[in-house]
Amino acid sequence: MQIGILTMHRVKNYGSFLQAYALKRVIESLGHEVTFRDFHYGLPRHLGEKVVAPTLAKKIAKIPYLVSHLPTTMRRHAFRYRFNSSFEREYWPVLGVNISKHYDLRADTMVIGSDEVFNYCQNQLFGYVPCLFGHQIEAKSIVSYAASAGYANWNDVIADSMVEELGSGFKKMQHISVRDENTRRLVEVCTGEAPTMVIDPTLIYDFDAHIAQQRVVEGDYLLVYAYEGRMDSEREVHAVKAFAAQHQLKVVSIGAYHAWCDENLVVSPFEMLNIFKEAAYIVTETFHGSIFAMKFGKQFAAFVRNDNPLGSNTNKLTYLLHQFGMESRIVHTPEALESVLLAEAPVHVFNERLAPLREQSLHFLKQALQ
Numbered sequence: 001m002q003i004g005i006l007t008m009h010r011v012k013n014y015g016s017f018l019q020a021y022a023l024k025r026v027i028e029s030l031g032h033e034v035t036f037r038d039f040h041y042g043l044p045r046h047l048g049e050k051v052v053a054p055t056l057a058k059k060i061a062k063i064p065y066l067v068s069h070l071p072t073t074m075r076r077h078a079f080r081y082r083f084n085s086s087f088e089r090e091y092w093p094v095l096g097v098n099i100s101k102h103y104d105l106r107a108d109t110m111v112i113g114s115d116e117v118f119n120y121c122q123n124q125l126f127g128y129v130p131c132l133f134g135h136q137i138e139a140k141s142i143v144s145y146a147a148s149a150g151y152a153n154w155n156d157v158i159a160d161s162m163v164e165e166l167g168s169g170f171k172k173m174q175h176i177s178v179r180d181e182n183t184r185r186l187v188e189v190c191t192g193e194a195p196t197m198v199i200d201p202t203l204i205y206d207f208d209a210h211i212a213q214q215r216v217v218e219g220d221y222l223l224v225y226a227y228e229g230r231m232d233s234e235r236e237v238h239a240v241k242a243f244a245a246q247h248q249l250k251v252v253s254i255g256a257y258h259a260w261c262d263e264n265l266v267v268s269p270f271e272m273l274n275i276f277k278e279a280a281y282i283v284t285e286t287f288h289g290s291i292f293a294m295k296f297g298k299q300f301a302a303f304v305r306n307d308n309p310l311g312s313n314t315n316k317l318t319y320l321l322h323q324f325g326m327e328s329r330i331v332h333t334p335e336a337l338e339s340v341l342l343a344e345a346p347v348h349v350f351n352e353r354l355a356p357l358r359e360q361s362l363h364f365l366k367q368a369l370q
Contacts, residue, residue, distance in 0.1 A: 001033070003034050004105070004107035005110075007019070007036070009092075010092070013255055014255050014269050015286060017095070019114050020036065021205075023113070023145060024096075025205055030365070037102055037104060041125075044128070045128035046160055048121075053124045075259070082266045090268065105136055106138040108140050108141075109139055112142065112145070112173075113145040114200055117144070117147045118132065118178070119151065121151060121152040133165075141368075148178065148182075148315075151312045151315060154188075167191050174368070176191075176195035180319040184197060200287075203295070203358060204362055216275050221249050222240065222251050222252070222281045223252055223283070224283050228256040230256075231285060236334045240337065241260065243341060252264075254266075279298060282300035286313070289302070290326070293329075300341070301329055302329050302331060304332065326345065326346065326349070
């Protein structure tokens with residue numbers, strides 16, 4: 001069949017790329033032809049403010065600091081330019097995507113997901129995008145795979161009077177699957193029915209053939225995998241650097257620029273996998289950072305953040321870690337970082353739980369695409 005995928009494939013981070021790549025490859029392995037489809041940004045429909053965009057006053061207030069730390073500012077901008085342009089020139093073509101957008105919403109089957117496709121509260125970015133909820137699509141069938149609502153929740157849907165709007169879209173889908181409990185409850189509130197629970201595409205696809213074979217980072221290192229603007233508080237920086245110094249490790253960041261790290265690297269998504277695989281320890285606060293730390297059986301720690309100006313990761317990250325018996329990896333305060341990193345990660349629990357979940361998820365996808 002001709003299958004379209006609606007997801008966050010143009011978001012420039014490794015997790016977004018790898019989940020899109022994994023889902024495409026899995027569907028292609030089932031004998032279908034797959035293309036990614038783009039969507040137009042929508043209007044804000046959430047009445048609150050989950051993420052607080054910096055005001056003009058705050059931007060102006062930063063100017064003296066940026067000027068006084070000009071070398072760091074220039075390195076940060078150079079990093080961003082290399083990182084962003086690498087996605088546009090090198091990594092998007094691997095997905096079959098180029099700069100021009102493909103807005104055609106016609107297909108034999110349209111697959112929505114994975115990633116935060118059900119997060120209609122992203123007012124500062126996408127807004128409410130109707131096609132991500134089943135509207136405006138011309139297809140024989142519509143399927144969601146491992147969709148997440150991110151920091152949107154069922155209380156938001158009720159408070160924003162979005163139950164009917166989202167529910168009518170969900171009811172156009174022949175098969176709905178989600179990847180976390182928060183999203184399951186949101187869909188259930190809107191439809192009266194519970195969707196199927198599946199796991200992220202990066203957990204059902206085997207990346208072994210794609211991992212860069214040659215070691216990317218020389219020497220022993222602690223990997224920091226966190227969004228820019230995160231993990232930059234004085235307490236968090238001190239905790240990470242103190243642990244690294246104690247264990248004679250350099251601190252390496254990929255995917256975002258953190259001036260306090262020893263190295264900030266721009267690498268390909270598959271080189272990124274090698275860096276995860278070879279790291280002595282991993283400190284992250286992202287969903288996919290935690291996934292790859294678990295897949296490679298690493299000693300890692302995950303910062304779980306409640307409501308904050310950059311958006312909460314609690315809904316998706318807490319569920320993921322509990323789902324695979326990795327609650328011991330959660331860091332609530334920087335002072336707890338050392339004890340979390342040194343406590344043995346229950347890798348055997350992850351492996352035991354992954355196999356049946358992977359089988360169930362593949363079964364759902366096969367059935368949904370028949």
